[in-house]
Amino acid sequence: SAELGQGLPVVLQLIAAEELNQNPRHIDVLLMDTDLTPDGGPTTASRQTFVTGNAVRHAARALRQLLTSELAERYDVPPQDIRFIEGLAQVNGKQVSLSDLAEQMIESGRQPLASYTYWAPATRPLGQGGDMHFAFSFAAQAAEVEVNTLTGEVKVLRLIIANDVGTAINPLGLRGQIEGGAIMGIGHALTENFIVEQGRVITDRLARYRMPSITFTPEIIPIVVEHPVSEGPFGAKGVGEIVLIPTIPAITNAIYHAVGVRFDRIPVDQEKILMELKQKEVIQ
Known part of the structure; x- marks a missing residue:
């Protein structure tokens, strides 16, 4: 499994710590070392x-x-009487260092x-009464925008984002995922446009491609819905x-409610908005 900035090591660290009843700081996560970790499939x-979270939990x-x-076996006690706490095991009122135990085992x-x-x-084909996937995620969003009808500029003022995440393993990292996805969506909706003319890439630099910067970031209100999946x-x-x-x-519908113009192509940039507004005036 690959870490692409999504915070996977922390998620795996928290899963292992929860299962072992240990402090997450005592858990080290090694990714992409083929000598230690076999191929876990693509990060997609x-x-x-x-x-990978399930593999870590079971391991x-x-x-x-x-x-x-x-x-x-060492202390001749029933397994159910043994408790694990931070870096230690409690056995018959004694505390045994887990690191010492590991060294002794070696x-x-x-x-x-x-x-x-x-x-x-495993999943079954739809024709056999099955589903294409073994789990589904659900989301809903509402956007509040401001449209300058003189310049065509759109400002996203607020995004309300609800996601069913099953269980939030890392709430802070989850918020970062939500904010990052929202900003990426703003770029797709309003500015990012990969243009190729006669085999030549026109948007060949960031100044032309116009990815959203921090100044594009609106107020983001995350709503985390937890419906655990078995x-x-x-x-x-x-x-x-x-x-x-x-x-x-959400953004294009908000633009429609603001100025009464529908867009079925993205990005909805300033030029498109001005063109559609002028066309609307001609029709009226």
């Missing part, structure tokens, strides 16, 4: 929290069971390692890409 379709659970068995020829291969649930790690499911999808229609 908002799938890594679900797929952490297997490690906990391995350590529990080791402690139960010295005795036993590796304190656990692995797990997770396969996503197959997800602690009920979580993907949210990385779905934020972007409703932003464009």
Whole structure:
């Protein structure tokens, strides 16, 4: 699995820490080391929290069971009487350092390692009563815009963004995903246009392509809806890409309600708005 800025290491760190009942700061996440981590599939379709997150949770659970068995054998206690806390295991009123336990296991020829291969649930073809996917994400957005009818400039004043995330593993990182997706959607809706004329790229630099900057950022009001899915790690499911999808229609619909003009092509830049407003005046 690849980290593309979506905050995957922190999500995996929190999942492992929760399963092991440890402080997240004591969990190190190594990505893209093919000697240690086999191919986890592409970082696409908002799938890594679900797929790799499940693998991490099951591997952490297997490690906990391995350590529990080791402690139960060493101290002759029932496994259910062993508790894990920050960096320690509690056994019969004693506190055992997990790092010391790991070293002792290695010295005795036993590796304190656990692995797990997770396969996503199988789906059935639609014609056989199945679904195309094993989990679905849902989102809704509302946009408030201001349109200058003299210049054609559009300002997005406010975005209200609701997402069903299953379970929010990292609420702060989730907010960053929501804000980033919203700004990306603003760019698609209003400014970003990849132009090719006679095989030549016209928008060959950022000054021409016009990606939105921080000055484009409106007030963003996130609404996190948590409906856990049984197959997800602690009920979580993907949210990385779905934020972007409703932003464009929310903005273009807001423009329609502001000036009465529909747009079926993006970006809705100043030139298009002025052209459509003039056409509207001619028709009237």
